Amino acid sequence: MTAPLTPDELQQRLDRGGHVAWLGLKVVSADPEKEELTVRAPYRDELRRGGDAKQWHGGPIASVIDTVGDFALIMMLGRGLPTINFRVDYLRPAINTDLIVTARVRRNGRSVGVSDVDVFDEKGTLLAIGRSSYSTLPA
Amino acid sequence: MTAPLTPDELQQRLDRGGHVAWLGLKVVSADPEKEELTVRAPYRDELRRGGDAKQWHGGPIASVIDTVGDFALIMMLGRGLPTINFRVDYLRPAINTDLIVTARVRRNGRSVGVSDVDVFDEKGTLLAIGRSSYSTLPA
Amino acid sequence: MTAPLTPDELQQRLDRGGHVAWLGLKVVSADPEKEELTVRAPYRDELRRGGDAKQWHGGPIASVIDTVGDFALIMMLGRGLPTINFRVDYLRPAINTDLIVTARVRRNGRSVGVSDVDVFDEKGTLLAIGRSSYSTLPA
Amino acid sequence: MTAPLTPDELQQRLDRGGHVAWLGLKVVSADPEKEELTVRAPYRDELRRGGDAKQWHGGPIASVIDTVGDFALIMMLGRGLPTINFRVDYLRPAINTDLIVTARVRRNGRSVGVSDVDVFDEKGTLLAIGRSSYSTLPA
Numbered sequence: 001m002t003a004p005l006t007p008d009e010l011q012q013r014l015d016r017g018g019h020v021a022w023l024g025l026k027v028v029s030a031d032p033e034k035e036e037l038t039v040r041a042p043y044r045d046e047l048r049r050g051g052d053a054k055q056w057h058g059g060p061i062a063s064v065i066d067t068v069g070d071f072a073l074i075m076m077l078g079r080g081l082p083t084i085n086f087r088v089d090y091l092r093p094a095i096n097t098d099l100i101v102t103a104r105v106r107r108n109g110r111s112v113g114v115s116d117v118d119v120f121d122e123k124g125t126l127l128a129i130g131r132s133s134y135s136t137l138p139a
Numbered sequence: 140m141t142a143p144l145t146p147d148e149l150q151q152r153l154d155r156g157g158h159v160a161w162l163g164l165k166v167v168s169a170d171p172e173k174e175e176l177t178v179r180a181p182y183r184d185e186l187r188r189g190g191d192a193k194q195w196h197g198g199p200i201a202s203v204i205d206t207v208g209d210f211a212l213i214m215m216l217g218r219g220l221p222t223i224n225f226r227v228d229y230l231r232p233a234i235n236t237d238l239i240v241t242a243r244v245r246r247n248g249r250s251v252g253v254s255d256v257d258v259f260d261e262k263g264t265l266l267a268i269g270r271s272s273y274s275t276l277p278a
Numbered sequence: 279m280t281a282p283l284t285p286d287e288l289q290q291r292l293d294r295g296g297h298v299a300w301l302g303l304k305v306v307s308a309d310p311e312k313e314e315l316t317v318r319a320p321y322r323d324e325l326r327r328g329g330d331a332k333q334w335h336g337g338p339i340a341s342v343i344d345t346v347g348d349f350a351l352i353m354m355l356g357r358g359l360p361t362i363n364f365r366v367d368y369l370r371p372a373i374n375t376d377l378i379v380t381a382r383v384r385r386n387g388r389s390v391g392v393s394d395v396d397v398f399d400e401k402g403t404l405l406a407i408g409r410s411s412y413s414t415l416p417a
Numbered sequence: 418m419t420a421p422l423t424p425d426e427l428q429q430r431l432d433r434g435g436h437v438a439w440l441g442l443k444v445v446s447a448d449p450e451k452e453e454l455t456v457r458a459p460y461r462d463e464l465r466r467g468g469d470a471k472q473w474h475g476g477p478i479a480s481v482i483d484t485v486g487d488f489a490l491i492m493m494l495g496r497g498l499p500t501i502n503f504r505v506d507y508l509r510p511a512i513n514t515d516l517i518v519t520a521r522v523r524r525n526g527r528s529v530g531v532s533d534v535d536v537f538d539e540k541g542t543l544l545a546i547g548r549s550s551y552s553t554l555p556a
Contacts, residue, residue, distance in 0.1 A: 018189030019196035046185075050157030057158035058222045059205045065196025078431070083197045084529055085228040085550060087365050087409065087504065089392050090221070091385040106407060107369040111528060111554055112501055114367050114407070116394075129384060129392070131365065131409055133502060135529055165413060182347055223390055224411060226365065226504050226548065228531050230524040245546060246508040250415055253506050253546070255533075268523060268531070270504065270548055272363060273410070276389055296467030297474035324463075328435030335436035337480025344476045356445045361475045363506040368499070 002078040004032035010075055014039075020067055023060075028100065030075055035105035037072040039064075042098050056094035058128075061119060062086075064101055065130030069115030072103035073134055081113060086132030094128070097121040112135050143171035143218040149214055152225075153199040159206055162199075163176050167239065169214055174244035176211040194277030195233035198266075200258060201225075203240055206255030210274075211242035212273055220252060232258030233267070249277050280356040282310035287353055292317075298345055306378065312381035315350040317342075318321075320376050334372035336406075339397060340364075342379055343408030347393035350381035351412055359391060363395055364410030372406070375399040389415050419495040421449035427492055429455075437484055440477075445517065447492055452487040452522035459515050473511035475545075478536060479503075481518055482547030486532035489520035490551055498530060503549030511545070514538040515530075528554050 005013070007030045014025045047060040049081040065088050073081050100120040107114040117130035144152070146169045149226040153164045167177040186199040212220050216230050246253040256269035283291070285308045292303045306316040327337040343366050351359050378398040385392040395408035424447045431442045445455040464477040482505050490498050491550070517537040524531040534547035 016189055018187045019185060019198060020189065022185045022196075046158060046161045048157045050155055050159065055200070059158060059202025060198070062201040062225075062227075063196070064204060066198045066201060083229050084501065085226060086201075087224060087226045088201075089224040089384075089409065090409065091387070091392065104365075106404070109369070111552060114369065116407075126384070129394075129409070131367065131407070133367065135528060190539065198477070223362065228523075228548065228550065230526070230531065245506075245543070248508070250413060255546075265523070268533075268548070270506065272387060272506065294467055296465045297463060297476060298467065300463045300477075324436060324439045325433045328437065335480070337436060337440075337477070337483045340479040340483060340503075340505075341474070341476025345481060361507050363504060364479075365502060365504045366479075367502040371425055 005075050005078055009097045010071060013074065014071070023064065023067065025067065032075060035072065035107070036102060037068065038100065038102045039068045039071070040100055041056060041096055054096045056099070057089055058080050061094060061128050062098065064099060065117045065119065065128070066132060067132060068101045068103040069117045069132040071133055072115045073108060073113045073136065076108055077136065078106060081134040081136055084112065084133040084135055086130055088128060088130045090104055090128050092125065092127050094121060109136060111135065142215055144214045150211060152213065153210070162203065162206065170200070171214060174211065174215060174247070175241060176207065176214055177239065177241045178207045178210070179237055179239055193235045197229055198253065200233060200238065200267050201227045201269070203238060204256045204258065205266070205271060206238045207242040208256045208269060208271040209273055211244050211254045212247060212252045212275065215244060215247055218276065220273040220275055221250065223272040223274055225269055227267060227269045229267050231264065231266050233260060248275060250274065283353050283356055290348060291352065292349070301342065301345065303345065305321060307359050310353060313350065313354060313386070314380060315329045315346065315353055316378065316380045317346045317378070318348070318376055318378055332374045334377070336368055339372060339377065340366045342377060343395045343397065343406070345409060345412040346381040347395045348412055350383050350393045351386060351391045351414065354383060354386055355414065359412040360413055362390065362411040362413055364408055366406060366408045368406050370403065370405050372399060386415060389413065420467045422492050422495055429486060430491065432486070440481065440484065441459065442484065445466060452489065452493060452525070453519060454485065454492055455517065455519045456485045456488070457515055457517055463498050471513045473516070475507055478511060478516065478545050479505045482536065482545070483549060485518045485520040486547060486549040487535045487551055489522050489532045490525060490530040490553065493510060493522060493525055496556070498551040498553055501529065501550040501552055503547055505545060505547045507545050509542065513539060526553060528552065
């Protein structure tokens with residue numbers, strides 16, 4: 001049993017570089033007892049759908065879902081986990097808003113972990129939902 | 140019945156702006172009879188997984204899958220289609236390579252369209268597979 | 279706006295015939311305000327995995343998930359809805375138990391509805407989770 | 418490296434008991450070089466959607482997809498594999514027909530295997546498609 005990562009440790013990992021750092025994700029809250037992690041994903045122009053509105057393209061929303069679902073398990077296990085697969089369902093357009101993203105661990109098994117991810121706008125409206133599987137095997 | 144879009148028309152749409160233009164996707168081949176579209180996605184540094192290797196993060200691979208699956212149907216229908224949901228399975232790491240992405244329409248129905256997307260490296264090794272649903276309802 | 283179906287009306291529909299009636303599903307509780315439906319699926323021998331243990335095969339668990347997810351939306355809309363697609367994740371084996379299955383509507387839109395389905399054993403252990411999309415278009 | 422199972426060995430496993438035997442699946446062809454397996458699933462009345470038409474309910478179609486996808490990997494590995502998760506997309510109703518089901522292995526990795534499954538009617542029309550992940554870890 002590893003101790004769960006703290007919000008500061010999670011933030012350091014999010015800032016470590018590459019695509020995840022570029023996304024600029026910020027830890028909002030981390031609750032290892034509920035196995036639940038909330039992160040804020042700021043809107044940026046490279047992620048917009050096109051056209052005049054500041055609407056998120058679905059692809060980066062999927063990218064955020066994959067990442068935050070992973071970090072909910074990283075919080076529990078203290079190490080990075082490769083994604084096996086995931087599904088994303090788009091429910092409403094994400095316009096002119098940061099994303100508030102909550103991931104909850106549904107299973108933290110010996111070989112597979114599963115996270116559920118809900119994506120909200122700043123007012124709390126549900127925009128998209130993800131479900132993702134990660135390999136929890138030791139590297 | 141609309142005439143299918145030509146490779147040039149598809150390329151113009153890919154270049155139109157927003158996240159899709161930023162991804163820099165290039166049409167490789169477009170076959171409306173087979174309902175199959177192949178696109179090249181160049182590696183760029185904002186999309187890397189982190190660490191020293193030029194490895195793609197899974198999120199942008201999902202973003203490319205969503206987009207190319209959509210464009211296979213856009214080729215047939217001549218108009219943009221919102222994503223309902225999609226699944227991506229990661230099979231092998233994508234390291235130091237552009238992505239060669241082939242999408243095939245599996246169903247072009249009155250309300251739902253379904254695409255299968257295979258993602259290869261430059262040598263033809265299969266890296267990831269996607270399956271996505273789009274709303275084909277008139278806007 | 280249709281009035282939501284009552285538990286009795288839902289049970290009548292579940293008993294109407296075909297595969298769903300054969301599964302023998304029983305309404306446990308129906309909450310239209312929470313858009314949540316709980317159903318009990320009894321173990322039967324034609325559904326077992328094989329071998330000596332009374333373990334559910336995964337296929338019938340998927341069948342139950344598809345059905346109960348659908349009925350959560352049927353509760354709200356008062357009419358049958360074709361499944362677009364669904365995903366099921368298996369978390370733990372289902373041995374010597376009926377299934378207690380809770381479906382919650384995540385989106386009841388004009389053309390697509392989405393349900394989340396949690397499958398428990400009789401002691402409340404989570405065994406499997408499903409996520410399904412249905413066409414809500416008028417027939 | 419185990420030798421792939423022969424069609425007779427696969428048929429014996431399909432007939433071994435439980436839900437899979439009850440489904441009455443028959444091996445049509447087995448090609449270990451292409452990692453492809455085709456199976457026939459006969460219509461039976463317990464699997465019908467309800468109403469007068471002999472239409473398959475979607476649940477049993479999912480059950481068949483899960484099983485045939487698994488058996489494509491069983492053909493290669495000679496042992497049973499637990500399902501991690503799967504997705505099924507319904508494209509057209511399955512009416513008054515047996516199902517002709519082809520599964521192809523997309524990845525046979527050290528910990529995860531992935532199969533694609535196409536479901537046809539007796540005339541060769543595509544009815545449904547599945548994509549499933551199995552644990553290939555030694556038991």
